[in-house]
Amino acid sequence: xxxxxxxxxxxxxxxxxxxxxxxxxxxxxxxxxxxxxxxxxxxxxxxxxxxxxxxxxxxxxxxxxxxxxxxxxxxxxxxxxxxxxxxxxxxxxxxxxxxxxxxxxxxxxxxxxxxxxxxxxxxxxxxxxxxxxxxxxxxxxxxxxxxxxxxxxxxxxxxxxxxxxxxxxxxxxxxxxxxxxxxxxxxxxxxxxxxxxxxxxxxxxxxxxxxxxxxxxxxxxxxxxxxxxxxxxxxxxxxxxxxxxxxxxxxxxxxxxxxxxxxxxxxxxxxxxxxxxxxxxxxxxxxxxxxxxxxxxxxxxxxxxxxxxxxxxxxxxxxxxxxxxxxxxxxxxxxxxxxxxxxxxxxxxxxxxxxxxxxxxxxxxxxxxxxxxxxxxxxxxxxxxxxxxxxxxxxxx
Amino acid sequence: xxxxxxxxxxxxxxxxxxxxxxxxxxxxxxxxxxxxxxxxxxxxxxxxxxxxxxxxxxxxxxxxxxxxxxxxxxxxxxxxxxxxxxxxxxxxxxxxxxxxxxxxxxxxxxxxxxxxxxxxxxxxxxxxxxxxxxxxxxxxxxxxxxxxxxxxxxxxxxxxxxxxxxxxxxxxxxxxxxxxxxxxxxxxxxxxxxxxxxxxxxxxxxxxxxxxxxxxxxxxxxxxxxxxxxxxxxxxxxxxxxxxxxxxxxxxxxxxxxxxxxxxxxxxxxxxxxxxxxxxxxxxxxxxxxxxxxxxxxxxxxxxxxxxxxxxxxxxxxxxxxxxxxxxxxxxxxxxxxxxxxxxxxxxxxxxxxxxxxxxxxxxxxxxxxxxxxxxxxxxxxxxxxxxxxxxxxxxx
Numbered sequence: 026x027x028x029x030x031x032x033x034x035x036x037x038x039x040x041x042x043x044x045x046x047x048x049x050x051x052x053x054x055x056x057x058x059x060x061x062x063x064x065x066x067x068x069x070x071x072x073x074x075x076x077x078x079x080x081x082x083x084x085x086x087x088x089x090x091x092x093x094x095x096x097x098x099x100x101x102x103x104x105x106x107x108x109x110x111x112x113x114x115x116x117x118x119x120x121x122x123x124x125x126x127x128x129x130x131x132x133x134x135x136x137x138x139x140x141x142x143x144x145x146x147x148x149x150x151x152x153x154x155x156x157x158x159x160x161x162x163x164x165x166x167x168x169x170x171x172x173x174x175x176x177x178x179x180x181x182x183x184x185x186x187x188x189x190x191x192x193x194x195x196x197x198x199x200x201x202x203x204x205x206x207x208x209x210x211x212x213x214x215x216x217x218x219x220x221x222x223x224x225x226x227x228x229x230x231x232x233x234x235x236x237x238x239x240x241x242x243x244x245x246x247x248x249x250x251x252x253x254x255x256x257x258x259x260x261x262x263x264x265x266x267x268x269x270x271x272x273x274x275x276x277x278x279x280x281x282x283x284x285x286x287x288x289x290x291x292x293x294x295x296x297x298x299x300x301x302x303x304x305x306x307x308x309x310x311x312x313x314x315x316x317x318x319x320x321x322x323x324x325x326x327x328x329x330x331x332x333x334x335x336x337x338x339x340x341x342x343x344x345x346x347x348x349x350x351x352x353x354x355x356x357x358x359x360x361x362x363x364x365x366x367x368x369x370x371x372x373x374x375x376x377x378x379x380x381x382x383x384x385x386x387x388x389x390x391x392x393x394x395x396x397x398x399x400x401x402x403x404x405x406x407x408x409x410x411x412x413x414x415x416x417x418x419x420x421x422x
Numbered sequence: 423x424x425x426x427x428x429x430x431x432x433x434x435x436x437x438x439x440x441x442x443x444x445x446x447x448x449x450x451x452x453x454x455x456x457x458x459x460x461x462x463x464x465x466x467x468x469x470x471x472x473x474x475x476x477x478x479x480x481x482x483x484x485x486x487x488x489x490x491x492x493x494x495x496x497x498x499x500x501x502x503x504x505x506x507x508x509x510x511x512x513x514x515x516x517x518x519x520x521x522x523x524x525x526x527x528x529x530x531x532x533x534x535x536x537x538x539x540x541x542x543x544x545x546x547x548x549x550x551x552x553x554x555x556x557x558x559x560x561x562x563x564x565x566x567x568x569x570x571x572x573x574x575x576x577x578x579x580x581x582x583x584x585x586x587x588x589x590x591x592x593x594x595x596x597x598x599x600x601x602x603x604x605x606x607x608x609x610x611x612x613x614x615x616x617x618x619x620x621x622x623x624x625x626x627x628x629x630x631x632x633x634x635x636x637x638x639x640x641x642x643x644x645x646x647x648x649x650x651x652x653x654x655x656x657x658x659x660x661x662x663x664x665x666x667x668x669x670x671x672x673x674x675x676x677x678x679x680x681x682x683x684x685x686x687x688x689x690x691x692x693x694x695x696x697x698x699x700x701x702x703x704x705x706x707x708x709x710x711x712x713x714x715x716x717x718x719x720x721x722x723x724x725x726x727x728x729x730x731x732x733x734x735x736x737x738x739x740x741x742x743x744x745x746x747x748x749x750x751x752x753x754x755x756x757x758x759x760x761x762x763x764x765x766x767x768x769x770x771x772x773x774x775x776x777x778x779x780x781x782x783x784x785x786x787x788x789x790x791x792x793x794x795x796x797x798x799x800x801x802x803x804x805x806x807x808x809x810x811x812x813x814x815x816x817x818x819x
Contacts, residue, residue, distance in 0.1 A: 037467045046471045053467035061691065062459035069637055070434045070450035073768060074443045082638055109686025111660035112509060119548060135672055140661035140686065143674040147659035151516060152548065160672065234687065240466055241479055242689035262544035263508035264537030273773055275532055275557065277540040289506025289537065290631065292639035294458065294691040371470060376670055 027313035032387040035305045036238075043397040045372045048212060048350050048383030051238030057301040064297045076293075085296045086244075086287055092303045093237065093246055096311055097210060097229070098220030100251050105283045106299070107291050110211060110232040110245040112261065114178075115144045116286060117228040117247055119260030121176045121205040122152075124253070128175035129156045132204075134163040136183040141209055145178060163188065167198060174204045181219070182212035182348035185375050187340040189217065189348055193224045200225065211235060214246075215385075216318070216349035218311040221248055228253075236349065236385060237306065239299035247286050254282050263288035305387060317386035318349040325351055325382065325394050332402035339379055350383045357410065363419060364410035370397045424710035429784040432702045433635075440794040442769045445609060445747050445780030448635030454698040461694045473690075482693045483684055487643055489700045490634065493708055494607060494626070495617030496645050502680045503696070504688050507608060507629040507642040509658065511575075512541045513683060514625040514644055516657030518573045518602040519549075521650070525572035526553045529601075531560040533580040538606055542575060560585065564595060571601045578616070579609035579745035582772050584737040586614065586745055590621045597622065608632060611643075612782075613715070613746035615708040618645055625650075633746065633782060634703065636696035644683050651679050660685035702784060714783035715746040722748055722779065722791050729799035736776055747780045754807065760816060761807035767794045 037053045038044060044052055068080040077083045090104030108116075118131060131145050142160065149156035161169045163183065170177060177199045181190050192208060199206045208229040213219050215236030221229055229248035233239035249257055259279060264270045265287040268278040279285040323344060329336055329351075336353035355361055355378060362374040372382040384394075409415055434450045435441060441449055465477040474480045487501030505513075515528060528542050539557065546553035558566045560580065567574060574596045578587050589605060596603045605626040610616050612633030618626055626645040630636035646654055656676060661667045662684040665675040676682040720741060726733055726748075733750035752758055752775060759771040769779040781791075806812055 037463065039468050039470070042470075044470055050466075050471045050473075052470060053462055058459035058462040058467070061462060062455040065450060065455040065458060065637070065695070066434065069447075070455070071436050073436070073439075073441055073449060074447045074770065075763070075768070076447075076638065108505065108509065109660070111686035112505065112658065115658060123548075138661075139664075139670050139672060142672055143659045143661060143664065146674050147655075147657060150655075151520075151657060153550075232687070240462070240691060241473065242687050242691065242693070244689075245686070258544075258547075260544060260548060261509065261512060262540045263506070264535075264540060267536075267540065271773070273536050275536060275539055277543055289508035289642070290629070290639050292641075292689045292692050294637060294639065294695055295689050296639070298462070298691055366472070371472070373471065376668070 027309045029317060029386055029390065032305055032308055033390065036388045038388060041369050043370045043393045045370065045382040045384065045389070045397060047238070047385040048216070048235050049373055050234055050241060051236060051302070051385070052388060054238060054301045054305055057240065057298045060301045061294055061297050065294065082291070082293045085293065085300070086291045087283065089296060089299055089303065090246055090283065092306070093214060093233065096306060097214050098222050099248050100222055103251050103283055104246050104248045105286050106233070106244045106246045106296065107287055108245050110230060111140045111144050113230040113245045113247040114141045114209065115148055116259065116261045117207045117230050118145050118176055118178055119148055120257045121207055121228055123258055124205050124256065125175035125203065128173055130159050130174045131176045131178055132159050132161070132166070132169055132174045133178045134166050135160050136163045136185065136188065137180045138184050138209065138211060141178065141180065163190070166190070167195065170198050170202050170204055172202060174202065176207055177204050178207040178209070180209035180211060182216060184212055185339070185379050185381065186352055187348040187350040189346055192219070192226065196224050196226055212348050212350070215306065218315050226250060233299050237299070238302040240295060243295050243299050244292060249283055249286060257285065259285045261288050265289060309387060314386050318384055319344045321384040321386065321389060321391065321394055322347065322349065322351050324391060325384065325398065328394070328398040329353065329401065332398060333405040335405055336380070349385065350381060352379045352381045354378050355380055360410035361404060364404050364415055365401060367415065367418065368400050368404065370400050424706045426714060426783055426787065429702055429705055430787065433785045435785060438766050440767045440790045442767065442779040442781065442786070442794060444635070444782035445613070445632050446770055447631055447638060448633060448699070448782070449785060451635060451698045451702055454637065454695045457698045458691055458694050462691065479688070479690045482690065482697070483688045484680065486693060486696055486700065487680065489703070490611060490630070490643055493703060494611050495619050497619055497648050500648050500680055501643050501645045502683050503630070503641045503643045503693065504684055505642050507627060508537045508541050510627040510642040510644045511538050511606065512545055513656065513658045514604045514627050515542050515573055515575055516545055517654045518604055518625055520655055521602050521653065522572035522600065525570055527556050527570045528573045528575055529556050529558070529563070529566055529571045530575045531563050532557050533560045533582065533585065534577045535581050535606065535608060538575065538577060560587070563587070564592065567595050567599050567601055569599060571599065573604055574601050575604040575606070577606035577608060579613065581609055582736070582776050582778065583749055584745040584747040586743055589616070589623065593621050593623055609745050609747070612703065615712050623647060630696050634696070635699040637692060640692050640696050641689060646680060646683060654682065656682045658685050662686060706784060711783050715781055716741045718781040718783065718786060718788065718791055719744065719746065719748050721788060722781065722795065725792070725795040726750065726798065729795060730802040732802060733777070746782065747778060749776045749778045751775045752777055757807040758801060761801050761812055762798060764812065764815065765797050765801065767797050
C-alpha cells in the first residue's frame with residue numbers, strides 16, 4: 026500500500042494553502058532545491074565538461090524515461106525525455122505520418138490541448154496542401170477513423186473536463202483501419218493508470234511538470250512502441266539522436282532504439298529536479314493513486330454540489346470516465362477563482378467559464394478537500410469576488 | 423575597461439585545474455547554485471503556479487534574449503531563448519525557406535557543426551525530393567551562392583578550427599542573390615564581437631552553455647531581423663508563440679514580434695542559472711573580451727610551438743581570422759588529451775586528430791596559459807600518455 030502521509034511529507038507546501046492546481050504545475054519536492062544546487066556545485070562546478078560522462082548526465086534522458094515508463098505501462102527502453110511537449114508532439118506526428126505515406130489526414134478532436142493542434146497544423150502546412158488536420162468533437166472520433174486517416178492524435182484526458190478517451194478501444198479501431206496512434210498523456214501520467222504496452226499504443230508523449238512534479242519547464246517525454254522503433258526515421262534528427270554523436274560525421278544515421286528520438290543537449294538542471302520528483306513516485310503504486318484520487322474527486326463533487334448550487338459539474342459524473350481533476354462551469358468563474366486563490370485555495374480557470382481543480386493523492390488528502398470546499402462555499406454563498414473589499418485588494422496586490 | 427580579475431572571481435573554478443574547455447561547457451558562476459535553489463524554494467515552492475506571472479517566469483525568454491542581444495549586436499526585442507540549438511536551427515531554416523518559396527536549396531559547408539546539417543537534412547527530406555542540402559568546403563561557400571539557393575546556413579566560427587566566416591560580406595552576397603541567411607553563433611556569442619544588425623543578418627541562432635556559461639543543457643536562442651519578423655510564419659508553431667496563448671483558441675495565430683518564435687513551456691531552472699551567468703556578462707565589454715582573447719591565444723600558440731614541435735597548428739594563424747579557440751593536430755591527440763586532462767588541463771578532442779583549447783577571458787588569464795603550456799610540454803616531451811603508469815591510472819579511474 027502506498028503511504029500517502031509519507032509522500033505528502035516529501036513535498037514543500039506553503040502554509041495555509043490548499044493546492045488544487047498540481048495538474049498545471051506540481052509543487053516542489055522538499056529535496057529538490059538542495060539536490061539541484063548540489064549537482065550544480067559538485068558536478069557542474071567540479072567536474073565541468075567531464076560531468077557528461079562522470080556524473081551520468083548523458084544517460085539521464087533514457088534513465089528518467091524508464092522511471093516514467095513504470096507509471097504508464099511502457100516497456101523498458103521505450104521512452105526518452107527531453108525538449109517540450111509541443112516539440113515531442115511534432116516529432117511523434119511527423120514520424121507517424123512517415124509510416125503511412127499514402128494517407129494525408131491527421132484526425133484529432135476539439136477537446137485536445139490547442140498547442141497539439143497548432144504544432145500539427147504548422148507541420149501539415151509545411152508538408153503541403155494535400156495534408157489535412159481534421160478536428161471533430163470528442164464523441165465523434167470513433168466514427169471518423171476512416172480509411173484516409175494516417176494518424177489519430179488524441180489527448181487521453183481532456184485538459185478542461187477531465188473526460189477520458191478509451192485508449193485501448195480507439196487504438197484497436199485505429200489499427201484495424203491502418204491508422205497510427207499518437208497519445209498525449211499530459212493529464213494522464215501520474216494521474217491515472219495507463220498501460221501503453223497493453224493498449225498496443227504506437228507513439229505517446231507527455232510532460233513532467235504537472236502530476237509528475239518535475240518543476241516549471243521540466244522536460245517532456247516521448248514513447249515509441251518497441252515494435253516500431255527501428256522503422257522510425259525521427260523527424261527532428263539532432264546529433265544526440267545520431268548513432269554515433271561524437272564521431273561528428275556529416276551524414277545522419279538514426280541511433281539505436283529510442284535514443285534516436287533525442288535531439289539536442291538535455292537540460293540537466295531540470296532533469297535533476299525531475300529525478301528528485303521521481304524518487305517520490307518510486308514510493309507510489311498507480312492503482313493506489315487512482316483509488317485515492319477517485320475518493321478525493323467524489324468527495325469534492327459531493328460537497329461542492331451540496332454547498333454551491335450555482336456551480337455546474339463540467340466533468341463526467343462517472344469516476345471511471347474522469348481523470349484526476351474536476352471542473353465546474355460558472356459564468357463568473359474567472360472572478361470567483363481569483364477570490365478563491367486570494368483565500369488560499371489554488372485552482373485555475375480555463376476560458377470561457379471553467380473552474381478547474383486537480384486532485385493529487387501524493388500530497389492532497391481528505392482534510393484538504395474539506396477545507397477547500399468550506400472556503401469555496403463561503404466565497405460562492407457571499408459572492409466575495411463581488412465585494413468592494415476584494416476588488417480593492419485585487420488592485421493593490 | 424572590463425575588470426577581468428573581478429569577473430574571474432565570480433566563477434567557481436576547481437583548485438588545480440586550468441579549464442580550456444569553456445567553448446564546450448562554461449564553468450559554474452559562483453552565485454548560480456544558490457540562485458537556482460532560492461528560486462526553487464521561494465518561487466516554485468511558495469508561489470506555485472502563480473510564479474509564472476508573479477515571479478516573472480513567463481517573461482524570462484525575451485528578457486534573457488535582450489541581454490544576450492547586447493553581446494551580439496541585436497536590436498532589442500529581436501531574440502527569444504528556449505529549446506535547444508538543434509531545434510532553433512530547424513525553426514530558423516524552415517521559416518527562412520518559406521520566405522523563398524520558389525527555391526529549394528539550402529547551402530552550407532562541411533565545417534558546420536554536424537547537428538545543423540542533420541536537422542536540415544531531416545527537414546528537407548520531409549519537405550520532398552525537390553529540396554536539396556548542398557554542402558561545400560568552407561572556402562567555396564561564396565562561389566556557390568547561386569540563384570537556386572534559398573537559404574545560406576553557416577556557423578560563423580568553425581567548431582574545430584576556429585576559422586571565422588565573414589558574416590557581413592557573405593550576408594551581403596546572399597542578399598544580392600535573393601538568398602536568406604541563417605547564422606549559427608554557437609562559437610561566436612561571448613567569444614567574438616558580433617553585430618547582427620550592422621551585418622543585416624536575417625536569422626541567427628546560438629546556444630548559451632558554451633562561452634555564455636549558462637550550464638549543462640542551458641536554453642538556445644533565436645534571432646529574427648525586425649524587418650522580417652512580421653512576415654515569418656514560425657515553423658514549430660507552439661502555444662507560447664500564439665498571439666493569445668491563454669485564450670486556448672483552436673486556430674493558431676502567430677504572436678507579436680519575436681514572441682512568435684517561442685514554442686512550449688520554458689525551462690525556468692535553466693533560465694535562472696543563465697540569468698546568473700548574464701549578470702557576469704553585464705560586467706564585460708565585448709571589445710575588451712576580444713582584445714584579451716587574442717592576447718591569450720597568441721601567447722598560447724607562441725609557447726606551444728616553441729615547446730611542442732609535434733603539434734601542428736590547425737587554426738588560422740592570423741588572429742583576425744580566428745575565434746576564441748586554438749586547435750592543434752596530433753596523430754595521438756586523443757590519448758595525449760586524456761593525459762593532459764588527468765594532469766589538470768582540460769581541453770577536448772575532436773575526431774580525427776584535433777586537440778582543441780578554448781580561451782575565455784572572463785575567467786582565464788595569462789598565468790593559466792603559462793601553466794597549461796608547461797604541463798602540455800611535459801606531457802608531449804615525455805610522451806606521458808604512453809607510459810605504463812598512465813595506462814594503469816586510466817584503467818582504474
